[in-house]
Amino acid sequence: MLHVLLAGLLITCLSRVHAHCVTYGDCDGLPCVNSTSALPMFGEQGRNIVSELCPHLKGGGKFCCDDHQVKVLKSSISKADSLLSGCKSAKENFRSLLCDMVCGPEQSDYLQVEKMEQHGGKTRATHLRYFLSTTYSDKVWKSTKTQSTLLCGHLFSSCSKDDLFGFLGNNRWTKLRTDYVIGDDPPARIVHASHEHMSCGSETCVC
Template sequence: CVTYGVCALDADTDKELPCSAETDPVPSPGQDRPKQRLPRRCDAKQLKTFVSSLKQINNLGVSKKSACYLNFQNLICQSVCSPQQSDFIAVNASKSTGKGKPHVVESVYAISKTFAEGVYNSCKDTRTIVLGINAHEVHVRKARLVELLAGA
């Protein structure tokens, strides 16, 4: 694993930043809870951040049962909690605030173009509550999303 836990807050977004860590996978707390079957190695703060991220998608009106929601759930879950994180995420820069572990300030995600296009295609016709427009119109067009997800 290349990240574990939460070590800082981003001053611009108030989002929690993960700790930079090279560790073996750690079992998630509450792994036995049926609705929290996340891959294997998140701490309690990471679980909270994961749930919060999914609520943001749901708050846009994306149904929890839709392929779009499930694909984003998988994407977020794998990037935060996968025991194989080091296979597709590289921490390029970390910063220490002098209090505890350093936090990640720059990372690279290796996601295939096929996967990125699959996420896009599962969401492109999903209607949101934001002005009643399709989900993909809220943020980015297809080429930009594929570029962002695939690192092209």
């Protein structure tokens, strides 16, 4: 029994050591499929944007996004910020969701390319799977659900967690489809992104 446990721990450790990017760079509006190691943000403006939007990522100094991608990320996040202006924790948690997906240096731990296509001599992702722990997804949902039901794709009805992640992952405004896979028993070699930096407890989030 002990050797089975040790083997499992070794596999987990190795997957963490060799975590890498699954996308890097922009391929005409969609992320390029790329298994590179995370790289430094070369431009000062890019580094400043990461510090502003993704402070939990800046400590390592390397990312799975380049300067252009992080500028596009800021533009995308600013639209959500305007809907969540009344709640600091909602903005921070929603930013974390996108920052980890686009720029997290260990993307391969929790992100998979489901579908891809050739474009301009490169391969770009058209469909992703993003694995989230229940606690992580709850923090995003509970902090945003009373702030703007527009994030769930409707105006007046309540916002369930399925509504939120279903709409974020597949709507008429996004070119990149994303399946959010939520649960606490992920497949082998999937390691959920940490939620320790995020605002609010897992049970409540009051603004």
